[in-house]
Amino acid sequence: ASTLGASAAAKGRYFGAAIAASKLGDGTYANILKTEFTSVTPENEMKWDATEPSRGTFTYAAGDKILSTAQANGQKVRGHTLAWHSQMPSWAQALSGSTLRSAMLNHVTQVATHYRGKVYAWDVVNEAFADDGRGSRRNSTLQQTGNDWIEAAFKAARAADPNAKLCYNDYNTDGVNAKSTAVYNLVKDFKARGVPIDCVGFQSHLTNTAPSDYQANLQRFADLGVDVQITELDISGSGQAAAYAAVTKACLAVSRCTGITVWGIRDSDSWRTGTNPLLFDSSGKKKAAYTSVLNAL
Numbered sequence: 001a002s003t004l005g006a007s008a009a010a011k012g013r014y015f016g017a018a019i020a021a022s023k024l025g026d027g028t029y030a031n032i033l034k035t036e037f038t039s040v041t042p043e044n045e046m047k048w049d050a051t052e053p054s055r056g057t058f059t060y061a062a063g064d065k066i067l068s069t070a071q072a073n074g075q076k077v078r079g080h081t082l083a084w085h086s087q088m089p090s091w092a093q094a095l096s097g098s099t100l101r102s103a104m105l106n107h108v109t110q111v112a113t114h115y116r117g118k119v120y121a122w123d124v125v126n127e128a129f130a131d132d133g134r135g136s137r138r139n140s141t142l143q144q145t146g147n148d149w150i151e152a153a154f155k156a157a158r159a160a161d162p163n164a165k166l167c168y169n170d171y172n173t174d175g176v177n178a179k180s181t182a183v184y185n186l187v188k189d190f191k192a193r194g195v196p197i198d199c200v201g202f203q204s205h206l207t208n209t210a211p212s213d214y215q216a217n218l219q220r221f222a223d224l225g226v227d228v229q230i231t232e233l234d235i236s237g238s239g240q241a242a243a244y245a246a247v248t249k250a251c252l253a254v255s256r257c258t259g260i261t262v263w264g265i266r267d268s269d270s271w272r273t274g275t276n277p278l279l280f281d282s283s284g285k286k287k288a289a290y291t292s293v294l295n296a297l
């Protein structure tokens with residue numbers, strides 16, 4: 001096939017992009033989005049600060065705009081993200097303990113209810129583990145509400161939207177290491193105890209290369225009985241095209257790897273400013289990395 005989305009579909013996968021509601025009026029952007037991608041993730045529009053800017057007041061206009069654009073294009077939507085230590089509104093940043101716990105759970109319930117039946121997967125919890133080389137939980141105010149905050153968020157999401165796939169999502173978990181093993185143990189424990197979890201997202205913000213055990217890492221999670229997805233792929237540096245092919249092939253080699261999302265469309269859209277980590281250049285032209293992915297699909 002001649003597009004990322006159609007080629008991925010021929011293999012039973014989606015190929016998605018993170019998008020910004022504010023860019024949908026840009027013709028080049030909108031055209032690539034519609035032509036190449038079969039899934040979208042709102043880059044910021046469904047985060048806590050965007051959807052509940054003051055406590056109990058919910059604002060869905062930007063998220064809804066992404067949803068309706070995706071529906072018009074026949075694309076899936078990955079909801080991102082319900083509970084995360086970053087991009088919390090300032091009112092929530094000021095809370096702690098049981099007050100924060102109930103505000104978080106109310107947030108999960110309200111947002112997942114608003115989008116019930118419309119998003120196929122939610123990143124319920126994002127980035128809850130630390131980078132200390134020991135697989136510790138991140139020391140956030142959410143963590144300080146009690147070690148069970150992650151399962152509480154997943155249970156609230158399941159109750160609000162029983163048909164959405166519920167994912168745990170993180171970075172630096174792309175190979176086998178202490179952090180990914182901590183996530184692995186969390187998923188294993190949830191499965192053993194019947195805590196709802198359906199999928200694990202691997203952000204895959206990479207530089208130069210993919211970890212050599214990338215596929216093996218995806219496979220060990222899949223073997224726990226969850227789907228795996230590449231959720232925020234971008235790759236900077238000299239090995240870019242080859243690393244994109246390696247990630248694509250790794251996903252295709254794992255039957256429960258259901259799709260790949262790149263974190264932006266053009267290099268100029270990337271949050272990794274100045275590193276040109278995406279598949280289209282700033283003028284919207286396909287890069288060598290694009291061709292590498294298309295050939296790998």
Ligand code: XIL
Pocket residue numbers: 043044126203232271
């Ligand atoms: C980033 C967005 O791309 C930026 O526009 C925003 O300023 C900060 O957040 N991990 C995630 C994403 O899960 O939500 C982050 O997105 C990138 C890192």
